[in-house]
Amino acid sequence: MPPRLSKIDPSTGKPEQIGPSIVNLVQSAQLSSVNEKNQIYYVLGLNTTDSHPHLIGLHLNNGSILYNVAMPFKEYSYVGIGQTINVDPVSGDVFVSWFDTTVHNIARVVPKTGALTPISTIGYNDFYTSASCFDPVNRLLWMQLLDHRQVPLFALNVETKQWVYSNVNNTFNMQTFDFDSETGLIYGIGYVLKPEGQYARVLVSLNSSAAFSLVGTIDGYGILNADMATIDVKNRKLYSVLQEYKHDSPFHLISVDLNTATVSTHPEVKRETFPRSIEFINDEKWY
DSSP states (O other): OOOEEEEEOTTTOOEEEEEEEOTTEEEEEEEEEEETTTTEEEEEEEETTTTEEEEEEEETTTOOEEEEEEOSSOOSSSTTTTOEEEEOTTTOOEEEEEEOSSOEEEEEEETTTTEEEEEEEESOBOOSOOOEEEETTTTEEEEEOBBTTBOOEEEEETTTTEEEEEEEOOTTOOOOOEEETTTTEEEEEEEEEOTTSOEEEEEEEEOTTSOEEEEEEOTTOOEEEEEEEEEETTTTEEEEEEEOSSTTSOEEEEEEETTTOOEEEOOBOOGGGOOSOOOOOOOOOOO
16 A cells, blocks of 8 residues: 555544555655654655655645655665665755665755755665664764664764764664654663563663663563654653564554653554554754
């Protein structure tokens, strides 16, 4: 089924379609980011007509396509593998990254003109996730990259083009990243191993000095759907799509308290309306 913009009631998990389906587009999980100033929902997906990823900008009010920019690279293996997308809320530009068999590339895109300006490269692969986050205060683009079966974190200053942090030990195995403007921290879901060989899902924060802090355990849930997570800043909640520890159990759209890691709501996500990405609209003013 082609992707389409929808809004979801977080208390029920029920989606309401906003706009038409985006034909000829295949989207990987959580390759999305929002420009709240201009009310634009960006996705990065494979255009099946020209076999290139396209940056698509959708109007939040009606789902119409405002921008459709072909990227100058092709899929590395599977759709979305090695790619990330993050809006700069200050400039409105979009940071994209991709892997091209030898290095990971990071660039800035101006959606209105389609201009793409390279920022930097790094010799690591993002093999199985699009986990990334932009800290607009410190101008740091954080990414999770693969390094010999380890998944350390890297942070690039997009203004100086310098890698501020490299090979940061991912202490709590953080797999989702979203910036919280109230605290200036990045929150995400990770996991810790238990003595008996099992694991537990945890809520973790990361500051601009690359220091982690464990918030608490997310009880009852073990299987994370890709790197899907987003923050409701005002109500201090993180939303994500998780499954209980049984592979045959349904997925739920859960809300996690940012202060305690307590799960407060958890409606089931139906297979026929399963989201490819989720973004909470906070209406923050970065301009």
